[in-house]
Amino acid sequence: MSIKKLAKTIVTTGALVLPLILVSCVKGEPGITYTLLWGTKIEKVGNNLAIEKDENGITTISKKVDGVIKDDFKVLVFTDFHLDHKQDCCNYTYTMIAKNIMNVKPDLVLLCGDNVTSIEQRPRAKQFAQLMEDLDVYWSFVLGNHEGEDYPEKDMMSRPEQVEFFSQYKHCLIDPSIKHTSDGAEVWGDGNHAINILNSNNEIAQTFFFLDSGVALSQEDFEVNYKAEVDEFKKVGKVKDSVKPRDLADYIKDSQIKWYKEVTAKNTKANTTVFSHVPLKDMEDAYLEYYKKYNVAHGSEWSVEQDVAHPWPYTEVTGEVANCNIKMLTGRRAEGMCYSPHDVRYSPFDSNGTEHTPIFDAMIESGGAHPAFFCGHDHQNNFVYEQKVGNNNDSKTITLGYIQPACYSSNNFWTKGMLGEYPLSDTKKYHLIQGYSVLDFNLKNADNPFEFKHYTNFDVWKGEHYEEACEYIRLTRDPQEYKPAIGEYPTDPNNPFPSELN
Numbered sequence: 151m152s153i154k155k156l157a158k159t160i161v162t163t164g165a166l167v168l169p170l171i172l173v174s175c176v177k178g179e180p181g182i183t184y185t186l187l188w189g190t191k192i193e194k195v196g197n198n199l200a201i202e203k204d205e206n207g208i209t210t211i212s213k214k215v216d217g218v219i220k221d222d223f224k225v226l227v228f229t230d231f232h233l234d235h236k237q238d239c240c241n242y243t244y245t246m247i248a249k250n251i252m253n254v255k256p257d258l259v260l261l262c263g264d265n266v267t268s269i270e271q272r273p274r275a276k277q278f279a280q281l282m283e284d285l286d287v288y289w290s291f292v293l294g295n296h297e298g299e300d301y302p303e304k305d306m307m308s309r310p311e312q313v314e315f316f317s318q319y320k321h322c323l324i325d326p327s328i329k330h331t332s333d334g335a336e337v338w339g340d341g342n343h344a345i346n347i348l349n350s351n352n353e354i355a356q357t358f359f360f361l362d363s364g365v366a367l368s369q370e371d372f373e374v375n376y377k378a379e380v381d382e383f384k385k386v387g388k389v390k391d392s393v394k395p396r397d398l399a400d401y402i403k404d405s406q407i408k409w410y411k412e413v414t415a416k417n418t419k420a421n422t423t424v425f426s427h428v429p430l431k432d433m434e435d436a437y438l439e440y441y442k443k444y445n446v447a448h449g450s451e452w453s454v455e456q457d458v459a460h461p462w463p464y465t466e467v468t469g470e471v472a473n474c475n476i477k478m479l480t481g482r483r484a485e486g487m488c489y490s491p492h493d494v495r496y497s498p499f500d501s502n503g504t505e506h507t508p509i510f511d512a513m514i515e516s517g518g519a520h521p522a523f524f525c526g527h528d529h530q531n532n533f534v535y536e537q538k539v540g541n542n543n544d545s546k547t548i549t550l551g552y553i554q555p556a557c558y559s560s561n562n563f564w565t566k567g568m569l570g571e572y573p574l575s576d577t578k579k580y581h582l583i584q585g586y587s588v589l590d591f592n593l594k595n596a597d598n599p600f601e602f603k604h605y606t607n608f609d610v611w612k613g614e615h616y617e618e619a620c621e622y623i624r625l626t627r628d629p630q631e632y633k634p635a636i637g638e639y640p641t642d643p644n645n646p647f648p649s650e651l652n
Contacts, residue, residue: 183277195256195286198213208343209323210348211323211346212347219352220350221350221593222590222593223356224256224589225590226250227589229261229527229556230294230529231261232267233274234560239623243559246558250586251285251287258289259287260425263293265291267296271312272306275312279316288321290323293312295364295527331412337405341360342409343360345357346417347591349594350594353419354419355421358424363402364401366396366399367395368395399491410516411512419519421519421599424513428489428527429527430489430550431493431496437483439476440535476535476536485529519596520597522550522600523550526555530555532551534602536548537549557584588603
């Protein structure tokens with residue numbers, strides 16, 4: 151039987167015969183069952199969080215042990231689950247979610263969007279919410295661009311409906327209320343909310359902001375505001391000539407930024423960490439700046455123009471570079487970044503302009519001593535960096551980057567044609583980089599408030615069931631719909647270590 155026929159059989163019957171898979175079903179509310187593989191059993195994580203909500207919809211939490219507030223606070227962050235109609239991939243994802251949460255035992259779990267998607271959204275939302283309840287762990291989330299995009303198809307939930315639905319669960323901390331700025335204006339988006347974290351001095355040390363970055367550009371935005379920017383993208387091949395507004399990422403709006411600044415103004419000493427779904431153009435500019443100066447320092451010929459045409463610096467390079475205000479902490483860019491055309495007006499990709507997007511400026515102006523921004527959306531990107539902004543006497547460090555992607559159902563290295571291609575073929579963990587990120591906060595250190603680290607399921611579980619994961623993806627996705635990305639770039643002029651290609 152061909153792979154395509156076998157895949158069709160699996161999708162139709164919901165059956166997948168793989169060796170050594172033991173299934174245990176955990177019952178949730180009537181009619182809702184999530185499935186964990188390999189005999190995985192739920193163990194309650196538990197928590198020590200004290201939680202309060204004020205009349206403005208702001209949640210304040212503290213970690214209390216024996217009645218004493220602790221300054222260590224561990225956050226586990228996932229992004230891009232894409233829980234969808236492919237039950238087998240969802241079962242695999244549920245299993246990894248549960249195993250990772252039980253292993254890390256975080257104080258809080260956060261999601262950076264594209265969590266529950268496609269035509270089976272309603273039952274998947276119930277399954278996921280029940281899983282989190284059974285794990286007994288507090289969590290919150292921001293919406294991605296795929297939540298509710300096909301509403302009102304069968305079993306789809308609108309974006310406001312999904313926010314409201316999850317907010318009814320005990321352990322979900324999202325606040326569904328519509329936020330307003332001081333002048334009474336409604337804040338754009340769904341699920342915008344903030345969570346304050348107290349330290350042992352009973353002070354707000356961190357505020358987590360969850361800012362909706364929408365689904366796609368509206369037709370009006372496209373025609374009035376962004377057509378010129380999109381035309382510039384077309385000239386350099388970053389978008390196809392047939393591009394439509396729904397193909398382009400939306401962005402964080404002015405009303406959200408105003409609300410962010412007004413909330414931070416009440417706690418000026420607190421650091422802020424923003425979680426959103428779509429990356430910022432600032433991130434690409436910083437990445438290119440870093441690699442340009444790295445390659446110059448190492449005698450390589452390189453330019454921004456080359457990178458636009460060949461955006462594949464495969465090798466992960468971290469650390470500081472001379473005469474560069476950017477320090478790469480971890481990860482790499484393995485695909486072009488899907489930020490909004492809105493960002494281009496602030497930071498043109500054909501220059502080394504110093505302007506930044508409005509939310510970046512807001513974080514620098516009012517985000518505390520060390521603000522941060524984390525996102526998802528691009529499933530093959532996972533770089534994180536620090537950037538110093540300002541002069542030496544009055545500079546501030548900001549951290550920006552991607553959460554480690556967790557998607558098995560949606561596009562990933564294999565469906566992008568990158569499985570088995572150099573330089574990924576020599577290390578299995580790069581075939582499927584799915585995993586999670588952990589932020590370990592020290593709530594008493596405002597200048598260096600957290601340590602950040604990515605984890606891959608392959609590494610954490612020593613390759614356990616890795617071949618089965620590949621098989622799930624092979625049998626439920628048709629890779630022919632994706633043009634192999636590496637084939638587009640047979641040479642890699644940007645690789646900082648070109649000798650490794652020999």
